[in-house]
Amino acid sequence: MGRSKLLASIVVGAAVGAALSMLDRTTREKTIATTKQMKEAITYYAANREELQVLVEEKVLAAKVLCEGVSENVNAIAEKVDEFKELPSTIESMINDTKAAFALPDKE
Structure with missing residues (x-):
């Protein structure tokens, strides 16, 4: 069975696409400037x-703080969802209590 040529085709396609995009002067100048900035930073x-x-x-500390904040928000939302799940039964019992309070006594 022959080897898959998918990866090779993807690499060739990417190389051709990059070469074609370099024909545009603006793209070429921006790529050169970005490459120089990266070289200076490295x-x-x-x-x-x-x-x-x-x-x-x-950056790691900032990401950790962000994750903790997201976790707290998710927990708060989960608590609110639980409260909303209980709400229909609470409303139903309030309606039944109100009906019972205003119900006419049965005639015997």
Whole structure:
């Protein structure tokens, strides 16, 4: 059985697409500028690894705080959903109590 050519076709298609997009001057200039910025950032952080470590730790902490906030919000929403699930039975019992209070006595 022959090997699948899907991955190779995807890589070739991506390379052709990238080459065609470079024919546009604006795209080419933006790609060059972005590549230069990335090169400068990599060079800077390679020389200042402590600063990179601090930056990564800050981002990890921010993500952790965000996750905790989302978790708290999900828990609050789950509690509200539970309250709303109980609401119909509470309303039904209130209606039945009201009906019983205003019901005419049975004639015997």
